Amino acid sequence: MKPDAFRLTRETYPVSVIVPARFRDLDTLGHLNNVALGSFYEEGRARLNRAAFPLEMRHESKLRMLIADGHIAYLAEAHYPGDIEVAAGVGHIGRSSYVIALALFQNGQCVGTCETVLVVTDETGAVEIPPGQRAALEGLRVKGG
Amino acid sequence: MKPDAFRLTRETYPVSVIVPARFRDLDTLGHLNNVALGSFYEEGRARLNRAAFPLEMRHESKLRMLIADGHIAYLAEAHYPGDIEVAAGVGHIGRSSYVIALALFQNGQCVGTCETVLVVTDETGAVEIPPGQRAALEGLRVKGG
Amino acid sequence: MKPDAFRLTRETYPVSVIVPARFRDLDTLGHLNNVALGSFYEEGRARLNRAAFPLEMRHESKLRMLIADGHIAYLAEAHYPGDIEVAAGVGHIGRSSYVIALALFQNGQCVGTCETVLVVTDETGAVEIPPGQRAALEGLRVKGG
Amino acid sequence: MKPDAFRLTRETYPVSVIVPARFRDLDTLGHLNNVALGSFYEEGRARLNRAAFPLEMRHESKLRMLIADGHIAYLAEAHYPGDIEVAAGVGHIGRSSYVIALALFQNGQCVGTCETVLVVTDETGAVEIPPGQRAALEGLRVKGG
Numbered sequence: 001m002k003p004d005a006f007r008l009t010r011e012t013y014p015v016s017v018i019v020p021a022r023f024r025d026l027d028t029l030g031h032l033n034n035v036a037l038g039s040f041y042e043e044g045r046a047r048l049n050r051a052a053f054p055l056e057m058r059h060e061s062k063l064r065m066l067i068a069d070g071h072i073a074y075l076a077e078a079h080y081p082g083d084i085e086v087a088a089g090v091g092h093i094g095r096s097s098y099v100i101a102l103a104l105f106q107n108g109q110c111v112g113t114c115e116t117v118l119v120v121t122d123e124t125g126a127v128e129i130p131p132g133q134r135a136a137l138e139g140l141r142v143k144g145g
Numbered sequence: 146m147k148p149d150a151f152r153l154t155r156e157t158y159p160v161s162v163i164v165p166a167r168f169r170d171l172d173t174l175g176h177l178n179n180v181a182l183g184s185f186y187e188e189g190r191a192r193l194n195r196a197a198f199p200l201e202m203r204h205e206s207k208l209r210m211l212i213a214d215g216h217i218a219y220l221a222e223a224h225y226p227g228d229i230e231v232a233a234g235v236g237h238i239g240r241s242s243y244v245i246a247l248a249l250f251q252n253g254q255c256v257g258t259c260e261t262v263l264v265v266t267d268e269t270g271a272v273e274i275p276p277g278q279r280a281a282l283e284g285l286r287v288k289g290g
Numbered sequence: 291m292k293p294d295a296f297r298l299t300r301e302t303y304p305v306s307v308i309v310p311a312r313f314r315d316l317d318t319l320g321h322l323n324n325v326a327l328g329s330f331y332e333e334g335r336a337r338l339n340r341a342a343f344p345l346e347m348r349h350e351s352k353l354r355m356l357i358a359d360g361h362i363a364y365l366a367e368a369h370y371p372g373d374i375e376v377a378a379g380v381g382h383i384g385r386s387s388y389v390i391a392l393a394l395f396q397n398g399q400c401v402g403t404c405e406t407v408l409v410v411t412d413e414t415g416a417v418e419i420p421p422g423q424r425a426a427l428e429g430l431r432v433k434g435g
Numbered sequence: 436m437k438p439d440a441f442r443l444t445r446e447t448y449p450v451s452v453i454v455p456a457r458f459r460d461l462d463t464l465g466h467l468n469n470v471a472l473g474s475f476y477e478e479g480r481a482r483l484n485r486a487a488f489p490l491e492m493r494h495e496s497k498l499r500m501l502i503a504d505g506h507i508a509y510l511a512e513a514h515y516p517g518d519i520e521v522a523a524g525v526g527h528i529g530r531s532s533y534v535i536a537l538a539l540f541q542n543g544q545c546v547g548t549c550e551t552v553l554v555v556t557d558e559t560g561a562v563e564i565p566p567g568q569r570a571a572l573e574g575l576r577v578k579g580g
Contacts, residue, residue, distance in 0.1 A: 019455060023481045024325050024474040028316045034212050035187050035314050038180035039459040046458045046516075067179050071216045081481075165309060168336045169329040169470050173461045180459050184314040191313045191371075226336075324502050325477050328470035357469050361506045 013087035089142030158232035234287030379432030448522035524577030
């Protein structure tokens with residue numbers, strides 16, 4: 001279950017967003033809570049999805065990208081106060097689903113990685129990824145691996 | 146990545162807790178947010194860990210159970226208002242780590258499953274699971290599988 | 291700023307919901323975090339608003355009840371694990387706004403009170419509370435005070 | 436309950452921190468949820484308190500600053516994606532308590548204000564604010580008012 005080495009490197013990921021930790025992310029163990037860390041990965045996914053599926057396009061098409069599967073490796077404790085860099089890129093692209101690969105960096109250290117399978121749906125269920133979105137996802141691939 | 150059939154059945158899990166959904170668990174998609182769902186699984190783990198590692202014992206021994214790895218399958222959208230039954234049991238038990246297997250049920254349907262690898266640590270790092278805790282974990286095994 | 295005595299009594303409030311605390315509600319101080327407590331009060335408001343403004347009615351009328359003002363008195367620390375009883379009732383009712391008065395009880399003790407001013411709006415801004423909703427709110431008044 | 440005009444101006448507050456909104460801060464109404472907004476104010480308080488009560492000092496003295504009372508005015512809906520500037524300063528300083536006044540700004544607009552009464556405690560209950568901390572709080576006063 002250990003992440004591949006290329007997943008621990010900042011350069012692997014074409015998309016990135018800085019998310020400062022909040023006091024509310026802490027728990028009684030004094031580190032960033034593992035559930036709270038989920039909201040950092042979500043921020044990377046949202047950033048990547050906004051690049052590939054513009055909001056206006058989603059409203060018109062009623063497309064939703066639903067998470068079907070998620071895996072997180074917790075590599076080191078993350079701390080407050082401090083910034084987390086959330087890095088994201090696209091992995092496997094299927095007919096109606098695609099993988100977003102993510103990593104969290106704090107003070108230059110990779111503190112966790114995440115892979116999420118998303119399924120593109122409309123009101124009828126899973127649908128083929130539209131050509132424009134497929135091309136956009138291709139342009140956001142992780143490097144290496 | 147699909148969960149095994151036995152994982153979708155309530156009877157598989159010896160531990161259970163009812164967690165009512167909160168309005169704050171919703172997101173703009175109108176369903177229980179996937180990050181918020183993480184706090185339901187956390188509740189199942191907390192319940193199981195309190196049974197195997199009593200709080201007084203933890204304070205004396207300075208033991209912490211840290212999550213090293215987590216995997217979630219999202220099987221159906223979960224809704225508010227409504228109760229979620231969080232069911233939990235122990236899977237593989239290693240020298241210093243063990244697996245908690247979980248499932249969420251809403252209106253009799255399994256809406257998700259989760260496997261989490263926890264590592265028992267003290268201030269020096271990973272330590273062997275104490276005999277009393279190992280016996281307690283053995284008594285909380287999932288059935289089947 | 292101290293709440294009136296009648297606000298500390300369970301019998302004051304016609305609406306009530308039990309919300310179990312979650313591990314995620316804790317912070318590094320080891321008590322239920324004050325931001326997290328906000329989600330308990332929100333649960334009481336949601337319960338009361340569903341009684342007075344049925345969801346179908348809201349969808350048809352596009353009415354939203356937006357919070358304009360909130361005040362919380364923190365009377366005692368609240369703890370996990372444990373249930374919180376959230377009690378709610380209606381205070382002052384104006385032309386387009388109304389007050390929801392709330393209290394949190396844990397182990398029979400009132401650990402906090404909250405008053406929230408809500409404004410009924412549609413896409414044009416604040417609107418008069420419809421007669422049916424006004425009557426429903428009148429039926430949910432706090433007792434005493 | 437409307438905030439005084441000076442409270443709506445950025446220059447009033449000596450302390451400030453930028454907190455980017457997260458997708459998880461949204462709710463089904465499509466705006467930043469009012470409970471989630473609480474975590475923005477908390478961030479301003481944490482920043483101010485770290486300036487006046489250094490962490491090492493707190494650990495030695497076992498001092499805690501507990502919230503006794505909070506009031507929030509919701510002036511406009513806040514949106515995602517986007518940054519929120521949380522601005523904070525000290526209001527009234529009493530024997531064992533002090534007020535932190537806060538405001539949230541998005542795109543140059545004040546979207547909310549908050550006043551919080553904090554009580555300094557140790558294991559025996561409320562204690563006098565130590566002279567060094569009182570001087571630090573005096574140096575972080577809001578301007579005007």
